[in-house]
Amino acid sequence: MRVPLLDLSEQYRALTPAIQAQVAEVLETQQFILGPKVKEFENAIASYCRVNHAIGVSSGTDALLAIFMALGFGPGDTVIVPSFTFFATGGCVARVGAKPAFADIDPASFNITARTVEECLHRCRQKGERIRAIVPVHLFGLCCDMDPLMELAQREQITVIEDAAQAIGAEYGGRRAGSIGAAAAFSFYPSKNLGAAGDAGLIGTNNDELAERIRLCRQHGMHERYFHDFIGGNFRLDELQAAILSVKLPHLDEWSAARRRVADVYRDEFTARGLTNRVTLPAEPYRDSGLTNHHIYHQYVIRTERRDALREHLTRHEIGTAIYYPMGLHQQKCFSYLGYRDGDLPETECAARETLALPIYPELTREQQRYVVDEVAEFFQ
């Protein structure tokens, strides 16, 4: 048996006629830039994410960049981000000339917490830095514990920008990912739960003024053709991508529910096989606090000290896996100028050594899942 890490072909087969009709319509009208399909998609997704404004952009990276530019972050500003995240979270801070400060993670959720952010804040303050924002990343589809983070940010008068690139539709205490902070970035990279046919992204916000500024920022800060109020970029969402995303959006909840069922089967199978003392399964935090915690399982990430050997074993048996992420951002060569050392963020570094993403997607069969668990069991025998 072969089990790929992700297989999108079945999803496409089910939606082929609808997608092709939408694409044909755009081609017929020849309206490729900020036309009716973008507007329609923005309206639908604003209501899905429960935000007042949704602004379609060219990628999740550009969503972060446009937010930071619209808020005027720049030299002299420090922005707190997790070290255990995709590069864009920290990269975009540096691109606007601000300084990323890396917070460690909670080892169970893989997310930053009020405690790790407070430690980071303290270090920054000791160096006399001006902290402008915190960017919690809802990693792998699980929301950060946002209430304590929002309280901390309010107390310190710091803006919170959610990086919800991996978490569209995830919930925290009944609120949707991306509707809690001042603004949020989403990604529709093809492998995301809601994936485009190329690069695409979105910004969500409830702030009218910020939404207006971000809309301008998306088109070079231009309020009227060739009149530029400030410097932005070309961050527009393609009409073709919007048309395709509009076909997929109505299926998103059903796909995320199917991913949760896959996660439940993994949990049952790993538990039944007595493997939970060998691998740590994804956490389901906040349960005891009574908060609803609605994980969308963008990735199913386990941890084990024998990660690399397990990965080799699974690869030999044609099971796809991935390592998100092999090192913390604070260890990346391009951030060496910030002066971090190995050992500075121990939980991030440990997660980078121990985590392994297993196959997860809505159409993954029980047989395929059983095969994955069989092979993990075989490895640990």
Ligand SMILES: Cc1ncc(COP(=O)(O)O)c(C=O)c1O
């Ligand atoms: C946490 C996080 N932030 C930002 C991004 C950037 O999104 P994009 O790839 O659409 O530019 C990603 C994409 O993988 C991500 O996972």
